[in-house]
Amino acid sequence: MAESEQLQTGNGAGFDLPASLPPSLARLYACWRALPRQFGKIPCKSSFDPAALPRLWPCMLMMRARPDADRRTRYEIRYAGERHETRLRRALTGRFLDDVVEETEYRRISPALERIRRTGVPHHRTGQHLDDRNCLVGFERLMVPLCDDQGRPDFLLGVWHWPAAHTDHVVRLPNGAHMISSRHI
Structure with missing residues (x-):
């Protein structure tokens, strides 16, 4: 997808994507849009x-998405690519998201996950997190919903893009972490 090409945002379903996405996120979005809608x-x-x-x-x-006995939704990780497992320094597949991320992080991201399922539209996010070297790095993420064979919007598929993979310099933060700075962030 050309950088200047506008992304299609469906029928005004209430989500905004940037005018251009990194190629990896654009590939996920194009693939998702091309899938049949049963x-x-x-x-x-x-x-x-x-x-x-x-x-x-x-x-x-x-x-x-899996409801638990308290009728709250938990997210079972069905597949986690090696970049995620390296960042969190543990195997993630088969575990629940709220067991592998800090509680404050889970409370911050779970409303967006629920919104994706409820509205049926993709969600784009930019942010920063610590990597496997305890360095603060920037990322972009696109998450798209998928339904099960009964039409329930229970699956979320996301791809992350870390533009700081080629860094200009590393800044040590006061708490001992490092911040990676890049002209791409």
Whole structure:
């Protein structure tokens, strides 16, 4: 997708994407838009073929919403690419998101995850987090919804882009962490 090309945002469904995305996020978005919609506006997970996006696997994360006994939603990580597991220094596949991220982080991101499922539209986010070297790095993430074979919007598929992979310099923060600065952030 050309950088100047506007991304299609559907039928005004209430989400905004930037005018351009990094190529990896644009590939996920194009793939998601091309999937058939058996149950309305959300494609089924069964129609998504991960083999169509092999270069994105290291930065990909797929989760499934699971209600627990208290009727709250937990997110089971069905697949976590190696970049996620390296960043968090542990295996993630098969675990629940609220067990692998800090509680404050989970409370901050879970409303967006619920909104993606409820509205059926992608969510783009930029931010910063600590990497596996305890350095603060910038990222962009696109998360898209997928439904199960009964039409429930239970799956979320995301791809992360870390533009700071080629850094200009590293800044040590007072708490011992490092901040990676890049002209791309």
